[in-house]
Amino acid sequence: MKIAVLSTNPDLYSTKRLVEAIKQRGHQAVVIDHVKCFVMIEGGKPTIIYKGKPITGIDAVIPRIGTSVNAFGCAVVRQLELMKVFTTVKSQAILRSRDKLRSMQVLAKSGVDIPKTVFAKNPAQVNELIHMVGGPPVIIKLLEGTQGVGVVLAETIKAAKSTIEAFYGLKANFLIQEYIAESKGADIRAFVIGNKVIAAMKRQGAEGDFRSNLHRGGEGHLIELTEEEEHTAISAAKALGVRIAGVDLLQSERGPLVMEVNSSPGLRGIEEVSGIDIASLIVAYIEDKIVTDEGDTVGV
Numbered sequence: 001m002k003i004a005v006l007s008t009n010p011d012l013y014s015t016k017r018l019v020e021a022i023k024q025r026g027h028q029a030v031v032i033d034h035v036k037c038f039v040m041i042e043g044g045k046p047t048i049i050y051k052g053k054p055i056t057g058i059d060a061v062i063p064r065i066g067t068s069v070n071a072f073g074c075a076v077v078r079q080l081e082l083m084k085v086f087t088t089v090k091s092q093a094i095l096r097s098r099d100k101l102r103s104m105q106v107l108a109k110s111g112v113d114i115p116k117t118v119f120a121k122n123p124a125q126v127n128e129l130i131h132m133v134g135g136p137p138v139i140i141k142l143l144e145g146t147q148g149v150g151v152v153l154a155e156t157i158k159a160a161k162s163t164i165e166a167f168y169g170l171k172a173n174f175l176i177q178e179y180i181a182e183s184k185g186a187d188i189r190a191f192v193i194g195n196k197v198i199a200a201m202k203r204q205g206a207e208g209d210f211r212s213n214l215h216r217g218g219e220g221h222l223i224e225l226t227e228e229e230e231h232t233a234i235s236a237a238k239a240l241g242v243r244i245a246g247v248d249l250l251q252s253e254r255g256p257l258v259m260e261v262n263s264s265p266g267l268r269g270i271e272e273v274s275g276i277d278i279a280s281l282i283v284a285y286i287e288d289k290i291v292t293d294e295g296d297t298v299g300v
């Protein structure tokens with residue numbers, strides 16, 4: 001097979017590992033920079049032009065789309081879908097999971113537990129919003145943040161109000177969320193492929209930070225999930241239609257709560273702590289699924 005990794009940077013750890021694994025398993029690997037693609041929209045003949053030539057002969061694609069080029073990256077993935085190329089994640093699923101509001105709605109509808117969350121457009125009701133999620137303290141989150149940037153812990157009504165007003169002033173979309181204090185600055189990243197959790201790590205935030213993101217100085221170590229945590233992670237990935245996913249969970253008094261489902265989960269942290277060749281498992285998943293691709297069935 002010829003398998004493409006959609007990535008803006010061939011030197012990133014995850015991109016390199018995927019290319020290695022594709023070759024090791026006897027396939028041909030190409031890295032396509034989606035930002036440099038031209039999407040040709042023409043009746044009956046979907047085409048992508050890359051480096052001056054139409055892309056042809058690709059059997060499968062592994063999208064690694066950064067948040068900054070999300071809309072365009074997804075247009076490229078959608079075009080590949082129209083060209084009948086197998087993709088590890090559909091464009092719809094990338095968009096759905098990356099929008100924190102939409103994904104919370106879909107997860108809640110599917111019966112996956114999430115922290116209590118509100119979304120509002122009207123700054124007049126700030127007090128009411130804060131109390132609706134049981135705060136303060138409350139978490140205020142930009143809808144499309146990543147790597148922990150755009151997530152604020154407001155410990156008092158005053159802090160929450162001024163943060164909310166600042167975000168409204170910037171016309172940024174955000175949600176207000178119940179703060180799960182019991183998680184003590186830690187979260188769980190479960191790496192899901194298909195119907196299985198391949199590995200999971202607990203990430204503890206740097207001293208003095210409530211955010212556990214590795215990019216913010218957090219540290220990860222391998223853990224064994226409880227049955228309930230495993231079930232929650234798999235259900236969350238399934239609910240959003242993300243077949244290869246990094247599901248972030250908080251351990252709360254009422255059980256595991258899903259914070260988000262990442263459709264381009266990084267491989268470095270999880271491969272390092274687990275010692276598992278996850279890149280190869282992703283390629284093996286493609287080999288297995290390319291025959292029976294069932295499409296995106298989530299519907300919202």
Ligand SMILES: Nc1ncnc2c1ncn2[C@@H]1O[C@H](COP(=O)(O)OP(=O)(O)OP(=O)(O)O)[C@@H](O)[C@H]1O
Pocket residue numbers: 115139141145146147148149150151177178179180181183185186187205210211212213248250259260262
């Ligand atoms: N409701 C919450 N209660 C307690 N801690 C939280 C809550 N929401 C987020 N956090 C902490 O903040 C971190 C960042 O939040 P979140 O994962 O939603 O943001 P992100 O910017 O999308 O990060 P990522 O890079 O994982 O996509 C979480 O990993 C967690 O440690």
Ligand SMILES: [Mg+2]
Pocket residue numbers: 145146147260262
């Ligand atoms: Mg995120």
Ligand SMILES: [Mg+2]
Pocket residue numbers: 148248259260
């Ligand atoms: Mg996260």
